[in-house]
Amino acid sequence: MVRRGDRVPNDPSVSVCILVLEHAQLAMDCLDALRRPGASPTGTELVVVANGTSPDQLDRLAGHEDVVLVVNRENLGFSAGCNQAASVARAPILVFLNDDSTVAEGCLAALIRVVSDDPAVGAVGSRIMSVDGSLQEAGSVLWRDGSAAHVGEGLPPGSDAYLEPRDVDYASANGLLVTRSAWDVVGGFDERYFPAYFEDVDLCLALAAHGLRIRYEPEARVIHRGSQSTTRLYRDFLLSRNQKRLVEKWGQALDQFEPRPPKDSGPVFDAAMERAIKRRSAGATSPRPAAAGAAVGDTPVPRSADPPEGPLDLRADYQSYLEQRVTDGDRRISTLETYLAGLWGVRLRRWAGGLLARRRN
Numbered sequence: 001m002v003r004r005g006d007r008v009p010n011d012p013s014v015s016v017c018i019l020v021l022e023h024a025q026l027a028m029d030c031l032d033a034l035r036r037p038g039a040s041p042t043g044t045e046l047v048v049v050a051n052g053t054s055p056d057q058l059d060r061l062a063g064h065e066d067v068v069l070v071v072n073r074e075n076l077g078f079s080a081g082c083n084q085a086a087s088v089a090r091a092p093i094l095v096f097l098n099d100d101s102t103v104a105e106g107c108l109a110a111l112i113r114v115v116s117d118d119p120a121v122g123a124v125g126s127r128i129m130s131v132d133g134s135l136q137e138a139g140s141v142l143w144r145d146g147s148a149a150h151v152g153e154g155l156p157p158g159s160d161a162y163l164e165p166r167d168v169d170y171a172s173a174n175g176l177l178v179t180r181s182a183w184d185v186v187g188g189f190d191e192r193y194f195p196a197y198f199e200d201v202d203l204c205l206a207l208a209a210h211g212l213r214i215r216y217e218p219e220a221r222v223i224h225r226g227s228q229s230t231t232r233l234y235r236d237f238l239l240s241r242n243q244k245r246l247v248e249k250w251g252q253a254l255d256q257f258e259p260r261p262p263k264d265s266g267p268v269f270d271a272a273m274e275r276a277i278k279r280r281s282a283g284a285t286s287p288r289p290a291a292a293g294a295a296v297g298d299t300p301v302p303r304s305a306d307p308p309e310g311p312l313d314l315r316a317d318y319q320s321y322l323e324q325r326v327t328d329g330d331r332r333i334s335t336l337e338t339y340l341a342g343l344w345g346v347r348l349r350r351w352a353g354g355l356l357a358r359r360r361n
Helices: 024-035 055-061 078-088 107-117 180-186 199-209 232-256 267-281 311-360
Strands: 002-004 014-020 044-051 067-072 093-098 101-103 121-129 135-138 140-142 148-150 176-179 213-224
Touching (some): 014 107, 024 101, 067 078, 078 093, 078 199, 093 107, 107 176, 121 180, 140 267, 199 213, 199 232, 232 311
Parallel strands (some): 014 044, 044 067, 121 213
Antiparallel strands (some): 101 213, 121 135
């Protein structure tokens, strides 16, 4: 079901796409921030996709005349929901925004300026901050194993680091602008990453494979509450699962990136981050996906030939993940027990040897 409010512009300049799962109040706060004077350019279209939202929460989203509301009976996943939002949006510029985020004044205008000044830019990411003002992301770095790291994550409120615009490996799909022309070239988000995570990494790789640049714009600021829709354990499962899918799709194309350093390696990690930032800023070679015949001219990057996954597939994968975690945990405990037994065996032998020596004397 799609309902277009009476006050939605017929010929919008930019479409802001927001997905909602369960907590309608998050989306209401997000929309209120966009409605503030000076927050959105004239002709902004607001597109909200209720992705399996319960009826009581859905009632709170209905009836807003400045909103295009799309209602799905079940959660189609982040990629499919965003693709659906883009399909009903009418503007030449798309901005994807999490429902647990709010834009600062001038955010959309700053994003739009970047693509207006340079047609080679396909996507622009925002400076994402926590509610307390600390930094969550100033663009992101991709590692050779398909994992990623947010630049500047955890820097304190008021930090003046990473305040220069630059090209990036990828930018998260929260406060992410994508031009309609770039979106059409790559075909939107790849839905193999159901239900969420790594679809934004994949999108940016696909854009780069078509010679389009991904920029970070520090004047575009987004406040992100974070982790409002899932548990840490389930999030770890999805990240692990979808990272493997990214590697399966992009294969040797990931070899251009730095090897992933241990995150707790201090200066080693920081040095690798800086090298990765400079490499992309200097204009690294665009990646090509692993699949045959990919990304030639205007040929779209290949999509998954598999049918869309459903809740049963996801549940089975999650169950397997949990069982593996238990197995790994048991293996670590067994290894520790063996180590401790050996350690105490050495100590007991030394003690016994010392005791016998004293007795002989």
